[in-house]
Amino acid sequence: xxxxxxxxxxKQLRLKRGLSQRELAKRAGVTNSTISLxxxxxxxxxxxxLKKILDALPVSISEFFAGEEIAQExxxxxxxxxxxxxxxxxxxxxxxxxRPNRSMSIIHEHYPPGAxxxxxxxxxxxxxxxxxxxGTIELSVNGDSQLLTAxxxxxxxxxxxxxxxxxxxxxxxxxxxxxxxxxxxGGNHQHHG
Amino acid sequence: xxxxxxxxxxKQLRLKRGLSQRELAKRAGVTNSTISLxxxxxxxxxxxxLKKILDALPVSISEFFAGEEIAQExxxxxxxxxxxxxxxxxxxxxxxxxRPNRSMSIIHEHYPPGAxxxxxxxxxxxxxxxxxxxGTIELSVNGDSQLLTAxxxxxxxxxxxxxxxxxxxxxxxxxxxxxxxxxxxGGNHQHHG
DNA sequence: ACTCCTTGTTGAACATCCTTGACAGTATGA
DNA sequence: TCATACTGTCAAGGATGTTCAACAAGGAGT
Numbered sequence: 001x002x003x004x005x006x007x008x009x010x011k012q013l014r015l016k017r018g019l020s021q022r023e024l025a026k027r028a029g030v031t032n033s034t035i036s037l038x039x040x041x042x043x044x045x046x047x048x049x050l051k052k053i054l055d056a057l058p059v060s061i062s063e064f065f066a067g068e069e070i071a072q073e074x075x076x077x078x079x080x081x082x083x084x085x086x087x088x089x090x091x092x093x094x095x096x097x098x099r100p101n102r103s104m105s106i107i108h109e110h111y112p113p114g115a116x117x118x119x120x121x122x123x124x125x126x127x128x129x130x131x132x133x134x135g136t137i138e139l140s141v142n143g144d145s146q147l148l149t150a151x152x153x154x155x156x157x158x159x160x161x162x163x164x165x166x167x168x169x170x171x172x173x174x175x176x177x178x179x180x181x182x183x184x185x186g187g188n189h190q191h192h193g
Numbered sequence: 194x195x196x197x198x199x200x201x202x203x204k205q206l207r208l209k210r211g212l213s214q215r216e217l218a219k220r221a222g223v224t225n226s227t228i229s230l231x232x233x234x235x236x237x238x239x240x241x242x243l244k245k246i247l248d249a250l251p252v253s254i255s256e257f258f259a260g261e262e263i264a265q266e267x268x269x270x271x272x273x274x275x276x277x278x279x280x281x282x283x284x285x286x287x288x289x290x291x292r293p294n295r296s297m298s299i300i301h302e303h304y305p306p307g308a309x310x311x312x313x314x315x316x317x318x319x320x321x322x323x324x325x326x327x328g329t330i331e332l333s334v335n336g337d338s339q340l341l342t343a344x345x346x347x348x349x350x351x352x353x354x355x356x357x358x359x360x361x362x363x364x365x366x367x368x369x370x371x372x373x374x375x376x377x378x379g380g381n382h383q384h385h386g
Numbered sequence: 387a388c389t390c391c392t393t394g395t396t397g398a399a400c401a402t403c404c405t406t407g408a409c410a411g412t413a414t415g416a
Numbered sequence: 417t418c419a420t421a422c423t424g425t426c427a428a429g430g431a432t433g434t435t436c437a438a439c440a441a442g443g444a445g446t
Contacts (some may be wrong), residue, residue: 004254006240021394031435036395043433046403047199048237061197062255104297104372106322106348129299131368133326155299175324177370179297214424224405229425236403239433 006050007041009064013057014039027056109174111137111166121161129155130176136168199243200234202257206250207232220249302367304330304359314354322348323369329361 014024014035021035028035029052037043038053045053047061054064109130121140131153138147142160147167156162158178166172207217207228214228221228222245230236231246238246240254247257302323314333324346331340335353340360349355351371359365 004244020392022392032394033396033436034434037434040395042396044239044241046237046239046433047243049434050240051197061258065254065258104320104322104370106324106346106370108324108344108346127297129297129370131299131301133366133368151301153299153301173326175326175368177297177299177322177372179370179372213422215422225424226406226426227404230404233425235426239403242404 004065005041006044007039010035010053011039013059013064017057024053024056028053029056105178107176107178109176111135111164111172111174113166113169113171115172116165117163119163121163122158123161124158126158126179127156128158128176128178129153130174133173133175135166135170135172137172137174138165138167139163140165197258198234199237200232203228203246204232206252206257210250217246217249221246222249298371300367300369300371302357302369304328304357304365304367306359306362306364308365309358310356312356314356315351316354317351319351319372320349321351321369321371322346323367326366326368328359328363328365330365330367331358331360332356333358 014021017024019027021039022032025032025035030049034043034045034049035053038045038050050064051061054061107130132148132150134150136147136149138145139154140146140163141154141156142162148154164174207214210217212220214232215225218225218228223242227236227238227242228246231238231243243257244254247254300323325341325343327343329340329342331338332347332355333339334347334349334355341347357367
């Protein structure tokens with residue numbers, strides 16, 4: 001029913017890391033039995049268990065399921081089709097979500113007043129750039145902070161520590177692009193409110 | 194330590210589709226109670242259950258978890274600093290001009306009524322994507338033509354013949370990205386018309 | 387052969403998820 | 417007001433996931 005071989009995928013990733021079931025289980029905070037059963041598809045793990053396991057690899061859930069995507073090429077995206085992520089404070093709309101075989105990710109971002117990517121500066125591989133469509137945003141990159149308003153833009157190496165914060169009392173809208181699209185790498189930098 | 198609000202995310206997507214818990218449950222082959230409990234995070238669904246539910250939306254698992262790991266953007270261009278190119282009809286504003294060592298080009302595009310990239314379809318290496326900020330544009334890619342309006346987006350392989358045309362009587366503004374930067378190497382983009 | 391450590395697997399007990407079926411709240415209409 | 421239909425929630429129990437503890441197989445070194 002799954003259409004996706006969870007067990008094989010997990011085993012593949014585990015072996016790639018050179019871990020035994022017990023070692024992975026220990027790091028993940030589950031038992032070796034769980035790993036065994038999951039790898040044999042004797043059981044469909046709960047999301048929470050799977051998350052624990054993947055965190056120990058580490059692999060993000062979306063990364064784990066990359067490839068589960070329908071291969072159909074999407075060109076046009078209706079506004080309502082953009083994959084919305086965020087928590088009410090920040091709002092990002094991904095064009096085509098994260099298709100693993102695409103070279104960029106395009107994002108329509110909405111920052112309400114007070115929205116903030118967080119005190120822990122973002123740092124990751126790649127480059128990113130964007131244009132402020134409306135409103136005002138405070139962008140800090142590598143210690144330098146600037147207020148950008150409609151029509152302004154930015155571009156930088158994503159390895160520089162950076163942060164976005166809407167310090168105004170109006171919404172801010174940005175269209176940005178990331179290359180490469182994979183946000184995931186060693187570090188575990190996720191942020192939510 | 195989930196770090197990701199499965200319940201809120203599911204509810205968000207369900208409401209976006211205008212479905213009730215029962216309706217979604219019916220399509221997914223689970224019960225309304227399951228949806229309810231998952232949305233309240235009273236339970237961490239099994240992967241198989243979650244998959245059934247997401248298939249009914251439909252949303253891929255990796256799409257669902259997009260944002261579970263996030264990183265963002267960056268570096269400072271005043272609106273007046275964007276290098277403007279164009280021929281009076283079309284107007285493109287490049288972020289960071291033609292830096293040869295950048296992996297993308299970010300472009301703020303303005304299409305007045307009648308603006309048209311030309312009858313000779315554009316074709317070049319790379320990929321491009323963008324978000325329509327305001328107005329309406331007719332985008333043709335590989336024989337398929339669509340009218341996109343504010344909030345809509347697109348993404349395609351640039352080798353597919355494509356054309357942008359503003360067939361409305363108002364301005365259209367787009368923020369787009371190219372990879373590799375097609376303007377960095379004096380690509381065949383400009384002129385025509 | 388043994389001992390010791392490691393590997394992955396499995397049965398029974400336990401914990402969690404999922405369904406059944408009922409409940410309360412809201413809205414519409416007779 | 418009652419009836420109907422819809423919404424989301426919840427308790428109980430059956431179904432499924434997870435753990436505990438034991439097991440067999442393989443290697444390394446007595």
